[in-house]
Amino acid sequence: MSDSLEPIIRFDHASFGFPGVIALKDISLSINAGEFVGVIGPNGSGKTTLCRAILGLMAPVEGHLHIFDCACDALRCHHRAKIGYLPQKGVVDRNFPVTVLETVMMGRYGALGLFTRPGAKDRAIAMEALSHVEMDKHKDTALGHLSGGQQQRVFIARALAQQPKVLLLDEPTTGLDMTAQHNVIELIEHLHDELRLTIVLITHDINMIRSRVDRLVLLKTRLFASGPPAEVLKPDILSQVYGKDLVITDKDFIIVEDYHHHH
Amino acid sequence: MIELFTYDFMQRSLLAAAMVGGLCSVVGVFVVLRGLAFVGAGTAHAAFAGVALGYLMGWPPLVLAIIFGLATVWITGWVEEKGRMKLDVSIGILYTTTMALAILFIGLMKTYNAEVYGYLFGSVLSVTSDELRIIGGLSVLVLGLIVLFSKELYFIAFDQEMAEASGVPARRIFFLLLTLVALTVVVSLKTVGAILVFAMILIPASTAYQLTSSLRTLTLYSIVIGVTTAVAGVVISATWDVPSGPAIVLLATTVFFISVLFSPKRMKRAVQVHAH
Ligand SMILES: Nc1ncnc2c1ncn2[C@@H]1O[C@H](COP(=O)(O)OP(=O)(O)OP(=O)(O)O)[C@@H](O)[C@H]1O
Ligand SMILES: [Mg+2]
Numbered sequence: 001m002s003d004s005l006e007p008i009i010r011f012d013h014a015s016f017g018f019p020g021v022i023a024l025k026d027i028s029l030s031i032n033a034g035e036f037v038g039v040i041g042p043n044g045s046g047k048t049t050l051c052r053a054i055l056g057l058m059a060p061v062e063g064h065l066h067i068f069d070c071a072c073d074a075l076r077c078h079h080r081a082k083i084g085y086l087p088q089k090g091v092v093d094r095n096f097p098v099t100v101l102e103t104v105m106m107g108r109y110g111a112l113g114l115f116t117r118p119g120a121k122d123r124a125i126a127m128e129a130l131s132h133v134e135m136d137k138h139k140d141t142a143l144g145h146l147s148g149g150q151q152q153r154v155f156i157a158r159a160l161a162q163q164p165k166v167l168l169l170d171e172p173t174t175g176l177d178m179t180a181q182h183n184v185i186e187l188i189e190h191l192h193d194e195l196r197l198t199i200v201l202i203t204h205d206i207n208m209i210r211s212r213v214d215r216l217v218l219l220k221t222r223l224f225a226s227g228p229p230a231e232v233l234k235p236d237i238l239s240q241v242y243g244k245d246l247v248i249t250d251k252d253f254i255i256v257e258d259y260h261h262h263h
Numbered sequence: 264m265i266e267l268f269t270y271d272f273m274q275r276s277l278l279a280a281a282m283v284g285g286l287c288s289v290v291g292v293f294v295v296l297r298g299l300a301f302v303g304a305g306t307a308h309a310a311f312a313g314v315a316l317g318y319l320m321g322w323p324p325l326v327l328a329i330i331f332g333l334a335t336v337w338i339t340g341w342v343e344e345k346g347r348m349k350l351d352v353s354i355g356i357l358y359t360t361t362m363a364l365a366i367l368f369i370g371l372m373k374t375y376n377a378e379v380y381g382y383l384f385g386s387v388l389s390v391t392s393d394e395l396r397i398i399g400g401l402s403v404l405v406l407g408l409i410v411l412f413s414k415e416l417y418f419i420a421f422d423q424e425m426a427e428a429s430g431v432p433a434r435r436i437f438f439l440l441l442t443l444v445a446l447t448v449v450v451s452l453k454t455v456g457a458i459l460v461f462a463m464i465l466i467p468a469s470t471a472y473q474l475t476s477s478l479r480t481l482t483l484y485s486i487v488i489g490v491t492t493a494v495a496g497v498v499i500s501a502t503w504d505v506p507s508g509p510a511i512v513l514l515a516t517t518v519f520f521i522s523v524l525f526s527p528k529r530m531k532r533a534v535q536v537h538a539h
Contacts, residue, residue, distance in 0.1 A: 110426075115411065
C-alpha cells in the first residue's frame, strides 16, 4: 500500500559497528512515509544499533544512509528533532525531581533549538501529546510516582511532543504486564492511524505485532528478510535466525519448542 | 552585633558569601542531577594545585587555578565520552595526582606561605574589593550561561542520550556544564577554600532534592538554602570568631539533615510501606 510513497529512510549497503564489533552488516532497506514497520531479531542482532543509526548517532563505516534526503554523515540536530525516539527501557531514577509535564516538555527542546524558551504554544503541544497517551490528568505528578507502563506512556508523549515525522520505538512493551503491553501496542497502532506517523517498532513479541504492521524486518547483524509478515514468518526463514527449535503452531503462534521434549 | 555590618570588610564578605553561595547552589543543581558530585571535588583539588604552582613560580594563582580546573574537567569529560573508563575512576586518578602535585609544589616553596593555606581552607573575612570584582564578574558570566542554556542543561542532566537523540547538542552542553563547574570552583576557592567548595556545591542542591519533585522548585530551593547558609555562616563566623568555611558548611549540613528527616519523598515512602 505504501510502496508508491517516497522512502524517508534509506539504507544502502550500510554497515555500522563499534571498535572491534560489526553490529550491522551490508544493510539495504527503505522505509516509506506512513509505513508501520516491525523490526525483530534475537538479542545482539543490531536492532538498537539500527535506531542509533537512524538517529544519526552513528555514521556508517561502509555504505550510505539517507534520512529525509540527507546523507547521514551530514545529519544535524534539526533532523533528529523530526524523529521521535523511545529508547530501550533503561532504569528511570525514581527520585529524579521531574514532573510528567516537565518530562514531555523536554521533547520540545530539540525542535526549538538553542536560545529559544518554550512558550504557551509548546505547552499546548505537550498537553496534546499527553492527552494522546491519556496521561493529561497526571501532568503535575512526579514521574517517579508512576508505574512502568504509565512512564512508558509519558516517554511516548515526549516523543510525540517533538511533532515527529517518524516514531522510533525500541522495545516499548518490555517489562510491562500483559494488559499494559496490549494498551501500549494499541496506542501505537492508534497513533499510526490517527497521526499518519511512520512507525519503526522494535520488539521481541512477534505474535503481538504480526497482525498490525505493514512490514516486518528480520535482523541478525545482516538483513535476513523484509516484507509482509506472512512472507517473513516462515519456518525456514525464522530458523536461520533463531535456531531450529522455533515452531509455528497451527494457530499461527510462533513458539520456541521445549528442548527437553526431544529427550 | 548590628555594628558589625557597618564595617567595610564585613559588607564585602557578606556580599562574597551571598554570591558564592548562590553560584554554587545553582551549579550544584546540575552537578547533583547529572551525577557529577565527585567531579566537583576533583576539580577543587586540581585548582588548588594550580594555586600552589602559581605561588611557587610567582605566576598569577587564579589564572593557573582556572587552567588546572578546566584541564581536569575536560580530560574527565573526554574520557567519559570515549567510554574508556568510568567517570569516578578517571576523576579519582586525576584527584590524587593533582593533590600530590599540590603537596609537591608547597613542599618546594622555601618559606611557609599562609596565603596558599587560605585557598585550602577559605578566608571569606579577608576578601578584598579586587577579589570581590572577580567573583562578581565570573558569577555573572556563569549564571548568565546557565540561564541561557537552562533547558538544555536540565535535559542532559535528566537523560543525556535522549537529549542527543532528540536534537539537542548534548555533548557540547555537557562540556559547557563541566566548564561551568570548573569556573565555579575557582570563583569560590578564595572564599570557602578547596576543601569546602565541594560541600557548597553539593549540599544546597541535595537538600532541595529531598524537598521537591519539580525541577524549577528544586533550583529555587537550592538557591535559597545556598545563599542563606552562606550569609548566616559568615555572620556566625564574625560573631563568635570561628573559621568561616566550616561555619557555612556545618550550617548547611544541619539544614540537610533536617530536610532528610522531614523529606516529603521519604514520608511518602514510609506511608506506602505502612499501607502494605
Ligand atoms: N556501546 C557498544 N560498544 C560496543 N559494542 C556494542 C555497543 N552497543 C552494542 N554493541 C554490540 O553491537 C551488537 C548489536 O547490539 P544491539 O544493542 O544493537 O543489539 P539489539 O538487537 O538491540 O539487542 P537486544 O535485543 O538485546 O536489545 C552486539 O553484538 C553488541 O555487543
Ligand atoms: Mg536493543
